[in-house]
Amino acid sequence: MKIRDLPEDELVVGSFACAGCGGILAVRLALKILGPETVIVTTPSCLLGVTTFYPQLAFKVPCVNVTFPSTAAAVSGVVAGLKRRGKEHITVLGIAGDGGTVDIGLQALSGAIERGDNFIFLCYDNEAYMNTGVQRSGSTPLGAHTTTTPVGEMLKGEDRPKKDMLRIVAAHDIPYAATASIGYPQDYLRKIQKAKETKGPAYIQVLSPCPPGWGYPSDLTVHLARLAVQTGAWTLAEYEQGKLTVKKIDHPKPLREYLSLQARFAHLI
């Protein structure tokens, strides 16, 4: 996959996303691969707030918004409904943030994967509940300051490690699952392509830095998404046919380089 071979057509147009939003970049890139024969199913997250506020529709594909816990359940319904109309060629793309995936949406996602429905679930992981004001999620990394894991005498930011969602979906014997970073678009797009070709459920969790949530200037989004991988703070992994492969970083950079650029880790430096 070469970036210059990507279609010029934009399927995300006119969103209200913040400058430097990693999440909207993740969705925009994914739709370059998935194309116009796609239906998005998503939740009240940042994504909904910046793309589908009446009378706005910032996608050139249909969008089904549903309640927070239900992305994957609604996905199953859309898959069934399209099947009844003989439209099984349409890609059903569930999208949720880390909260809508690893926390409140986990039960529905587990159900849909276990049922073996044909869909892609994209988790844009910005490592906290950003839309509601940067509260911690199960996906918040150890030590990160959030509005519900503040830094003070008694608490020094998030005190629990990040939930390992890839292993959770892998435990469902899912046909295809991967982690990616928007800082490595070729790797990410290759994984989206694989997910598209997968028969049955596919899961991709893409690191999507958030300037206001993480506390960094908006021009550093891609830089941080790369540094996360280069320092080992984020792994690029794939689970396929029962086998987990993790991209090896031969000479990892010091973690300090990644942490020191972000206000959420300022108390650690």
Next chain:
Amino acid sequence: MREYLNGNEAVAHAVRLARAEVVAAYPITPQSTIVEEIAAQIARGEMEAEYIRVESEHAALAACFGAAVSGSRVFTATSSQGLAYMFEMLHYVSGARIPMVMAVANRGLAAPWTIWADHQDSVSCRDTGWIQLYVETAQEALDTCLQAYKIAEDPRVLTPVMLCLDGYVLSHTEEILDIPSQEDVDRFLPPYRPQVLVDTRRPVVFGVGAGPDIYPSFKKAQQEAMERAKEVIKRVDEEFYAFFGRRYGGLVEEYRCHDAEVVLVTLGAITGTAREVVDSLRREGAKVGVLRLRALRPFPVEDLRESVKSARVVAVLDRNCSFGYEGVVCTEVKAALFGLKQPPSVIGFVAGLGGQDIRKENIEGIFRSCFNSDV
């Protein structure tokens, strides 16, 4: 075709006859045999539908929502805790104006745990924007299920319908049913053809966000659709009668109300017992009647006023309680009669919670206490 079936089987037959295309359901007593029977019909090849075996009731309604916006006629069923678990999705489906039908085999809510009938579950969902129809017999459950699709899908309504049948008393009690033929049902209920659906050639958004400038107009439209539903429910009941020879009074069903001094207002299956009591008291010369509310939402204000015109006292039997006040139907009836020139007194009775039997003598006691009341 005549068969000896219970209320849940009756609903399952209706769902097959309505040609529901996607069923998503999570079992809960006493609803479970509805979705078991639907699964069996599909397994036997008698019904052609996608059956989504979801992991919760919340997911059941979300899956139905997804299938409905993709163009399918959908069905689910639940009871009690399951309905409570759906609460968020109830508002979502009605707010997005998705026409669907859900059966609720009525059951009390925990704690304490109970599996037996009362109306606390569906009555607690009164304000979720769903049309609520309460049935009295298994036959009415079947017939109303078919009517419900036609009501919900009417372009002037586009509102989901909750079909409420008393747990066990209707869900698990057999009666001889007339099962309409598929041909007749197909003529009564044409295929679901939504005006807007998931279509990659014409992208739209379902479940849009709305700011304070526009949100109220969505809600006003919902309220207006509910008001229009009153006429549609009546009309569909009459159309059903023309096809199948059975009707249920539209929004309310009167029994010996025309000259009654005391009218008892009921919901659901207990009405049959109340009718027997009315007959026996009438033989003693007491002018009594019973008015069954078939629709709790939309609330049949006009029909209720008309039906209790001659009444001195209106008694209301509630199988639910709004804790801190009274039975919900009682409050509704009082509000509906408020402002009449010489309104009857309204006396509320809460009974039959958690499956407690309501016997003839209890209902007789209600009537007698109303005659003896000074109000």
